[in-house]
Amino acid sequence: MNTTAKWQVTLGLLAVAAVAGAAQAASPSPAADPNFTIHVRNYAGVDGKTLAQAEKVTSRIFQKAGVISQWADAPLQEQEYTADPQWAGLSHIWVNIMPAAMSDKLHLADSATGLAPGAGPDRVLAYIFYNRVQEMQRERFAAYERKNTEFLPNVADLLGSVMAHEVGHILLNLDVHSKTGIMSGNWDLGLLKDTMSGLLYFTKDQEKVMRAEVTRRARQQGVLEPAR
Numbered sequence: 668m669n670t671t672a673k674w675q676v677t678l679g680l681l682a683v684a685a686v687a688g689a690a691q692a693a694s695p696s697p698a699a700d701p702n703f704t705i706h707v708r709n710y711a712g713v714d715g716k717t718l719a720q721a722e723k724v725t726s727r728i729f730q731k732a733g734v735i736s737q738w739a740d741a742p743l744q745e746q747e748y749t750a751d752p753q754w755a756g757l758s759h760i761w762v763n764i765m766p767a768a769m770s771d772k773l774h775l776a777d778s779a780t781g782l783a784p785g786a787g788p789d790r791v792l793a794y795i796f797y798n799r800v801q802e803m804q805r806e807r808f809a810a811y812e813r814k815n816t817e818f819l820p821n822v823a824d825l826l827g828s829v830m831a832h833e834v835g836h837i838l839l840n841l842d843v844h845s846k847t848g849i850m851s852g853n854w855d856l857g858l859l860k861d862t863m864s865g866l867l868y869f870t871k872d873q874e875k876v877m878r879a880e881v882t883r884r885a886r887q888q889g890v891l892e893p894a895r
Contacts, residue, residue, distance in 0.1 A: 701881040702735035703758045705834065708743055711766045711797035717823045718764075724827025725834070728849060728867070732874040734838075734881045757884035760837060762793050762830055770796035778854075780829045783836035788880075790840075793833040800826050803854070828867055838880050839873055848873065 705725070709718060722738050729736045741761060775782070780799040783790060804822045832849050836842065844852030848870045869877060 700730075700733055700735045701878055701885055702737060703760060703838075703881050703884065704737045704739055705830075706739045706741035706755075706759060706761045708741045708761065708763045710743060710769070711764045713764055713797055713826070717826065720823035721827035721830060724824055725831045728828070728831040728869070729834075729877075732869045733878045736834075757789055757791060757887055758881070760791050760793065760834055762795060762834065764795045764797050764826075767796075767798035769794070770799060780854075781833035783833050786842070788840045790837045793830075793837060795826070795829055795833060797826070800829055835869065835873070835877070838877050840880070845870065845873070 705722075707718070707722075713721075726736045726738075770779075773782070775796070777799075780796055780803065782794045782796075784792065784794070801822055804825055828849060835850055839850070841850065844850055849867045850869065850873065
């Protein structure tokens, strides 16, 4: 092959490579899962190991829905549990884990393990009543000892599922409960067994709503570029 022919082949290969590279660059890369941050105020004094495991359970549930939850410890407030934390943006949600004195003060139904107060799509605050979660675990332990159930739920799995449930109320802008899944209002033995088996998730429709909502919150505070 003469020199001119060699240069023609080389330039041709470079042109093909350039076109392929341009096509690859033009192809959109897979979008990262939308994410948000959960700030935990541990007023109930949950031990660190239990809380860390509960956060892992919550994260797994949200990850299954296609959203990523990041975690941060928040300083306790000495006087007010309900101070408005919206200054940080809508992608930041505060979860206050409360002691028995707080749940007793609110005169909630015995079955209530948490609360996401307020209304509208921009809520950022949820309460978890740890004594109620512990009581749920004790009741299931008693059932286990009576042989009414073959599984024994631990408090970390229950706490993680309850946190996902209450944050779910916020991200779904949902004030009522669903018939199935983690947003169910009836935490019977079957649902708690799913909790222990790692099978308690949001429904497919709820997952779509949640991904859109987490993305909306991020865009509103400039974390993501507005859609074009």
